[in-house]
Structures are given as structure tokens and as C-alpha cells.
Amino acid sequence: MKIEEAIKQKKFDSATQKAVVNLMYTASWMESMSAAALKPHGISIQQYNLLRILRGQFPNPASVGLLQERMLDRMSNASRLVEKLRLKKLVERRECPADRRQVDVLITPAGLELLEKAGQRIQSDAYAIGLNEKEAEQLSDLLDKMRMPK
Amino acid sequence: MKIEEAIKQKKFDSATQKAVVNLMYTASWMESMSAAALKPHGISIQQYNLLRILRGQFPNPASVGLLQERMLDRMSNASRLVEKLRLKKLVERRECPADRRQVDVLITPAGLELLEKAGQRIQSDAYAIGLNEKEAEQLSDLLDKMRMPK
């Protein structure tokens, strides 16, 4: 469905404005899809993304600061997220020997396993989007360009 | 900055996955920009969007259900948002004469004025994105397509 129908707005001031609205709308749509796919696994999107970052580092640990830096949505409280995951035994916390202000966060085997299962589901549900690889590449390029100052 | 640099992830499983991550990242970026532009006016993005819908209807009123339907992010509680705007005297609520379950919501002159001022700012700040009109149109088309089942 085109964005005009989706939000029942016939006209936009400009293509730019339409694209911005469409971006927000599509992101929100994508988020609902992902959240639904993750729900059976008992974690939120943010927690899922955080686990993915940790898997990217594995078997090295990540500091809370690194996590914060790489999260898709800038978050004030990565430390609280880590704590939630720790309570679920999906991550482990260790005092960093090199700098005791830091905390080493490491994904556990259980965390890797959950990521594996949830990943399959998310891929089949949420990422089953209507674009082929070439179009996906185009979209990504336009988004990159969009974030550059005019 | 390309998404790979932005989140310091060198490789993605597929172009599709990269596009999805890029979408979420860009939407979050856009949201920060908009929120910052709106902050001086004391309203949130959601409130801004809701006012825009009301302006679209003006001088006709809108029901809470209509607002909910058209909001960019699916929201359970449009009624609470309306109440917040009412407290700021940016909208008015009236019992709908035709159907007393409904509430007619109408933007006030103060609301229209705020929208005018905030709109200028948001346009100069947030919508100053790195795409020309043709590219914006392409982006919008890809987003529309993305939301269609494969």
C-alpha cells in the first residue's frame, strides 16, 4: 500500500516531506513486526540488538560504553538493559581488569542460542520484505545519502 | 556516513538485512533531529503529528479513532495525547452530537499557530536531508514496496 493510502493523506508539500513521513511510518511498521516475532522469545528489540552486538564481538567482551555507542537508537541506559539480560542469564558481567571503571559484558551460550532461534524467526517474519537484494541495496544507499547534510 | 561505519559493523548477512538495520538507524536519527527541533515548542513528535492530522481536517473535527488510525506509529492511547494537547490549549474536545460515544477533536487557533512556527523550524532543520526531490521519490517508492509481502 502506498503511503498516501496508508495514512490517508492525499497530498504532501514535497517529495522530501513524503519520504520523511514514509520513513517514520515504515520504521514503525517494521518495529511492530520485529517486536511480534521476538515476543515468544521474551526479549525486546533493544535487547535483541544488544545481543547481536555482543555476538559480533564474541568471544571478546564489550564495555557498556561500546554497546551504547552502537545501539540503533541512542539510549541513555545501556546498563539497565544489560542488567535485564543478565537476569535472564543471556549475558555475563565481569569487572574489566585493565580499567576497573569498565565492565566487560559477554554473551553466554544461552544468549547465543536464543539469538540463533530468534534470528530464524525474525528472518522469516520480519525480514520477509518486498524487496530483492538489488532494491535493498538501493534503499540502503538512499538512506545513507539522506543522512548527509544537503 | 555509510551505515557500516555508523554502527561499526563491517559485514551484513544480506543486503536485505543491511537495509532493515539502516532503516531503523535512519529513523532513529531522524527522530532525534525532529525531537530537537520541536523541543523549544514544548511538544513531542507524536503531538506534532497529531496536530498535523487535525490541521488536515480543519475546520472539521476528527474523532479519536480517526486520529489513532492515521498516526504514524500505532498507538494505543490517542486519547491521552489529545488530553495533553488540550491541557496546552492546542486542541478542543467536544462531545459529538451524532454519536455520543465519540469525541470531536478540533485544533485551536493557538494550535494552528504553533504548527506554523514549529513547521518552519522542522523544515529547515529536520527536513534538510541529503536527497533531492527525485531521490526522495525513489526512496518513498522503495519504502512502499518494502511493506508489501514478498
Place this chain on the structure above:
DNA sequence: GTACATTAAATGTTTTAACGTATATTTGCA
């Protein structure tokens, strides 16, 4: 070495959102 600034993370507080459910009104129909 002491004083001062900086950094990493955690915590407290206030606001905002999500989710389910309740209430009131209207509608369709036996």
C-alpha cells in the same frame, strides 16, 4: 603526591509508552 578534570557506569526521578481491560453508547436483530 595532591588537586582537578575526565571518563565509565550506575542510579534516581520524571515523563511517556504499552497492554490489557473497563465503561458507555450505539447498532442489529429476534
Place this chain on the structure above:
DNA sequence: TGCAAATATACGTTAAAACATTTAATGTAC
């Protein structure tokens, strides 16, 4: 008419976000 089902909205509760502050560790200038 009377009653079940549908609809529009509100609300209570719980969870999450935003923002500011605090604590502890480290680095640096003198």
C-alpha cells in the same frame, strides 16, 4: 421492546525512555 454484539474511548498498571545526578577510577598538571 429487549438484549447481545460491536464500537469509541478512557483508564489502571506496569514497563521503558529521557534527563540529570552520583560514584568510582583514571589521567594530568603542578
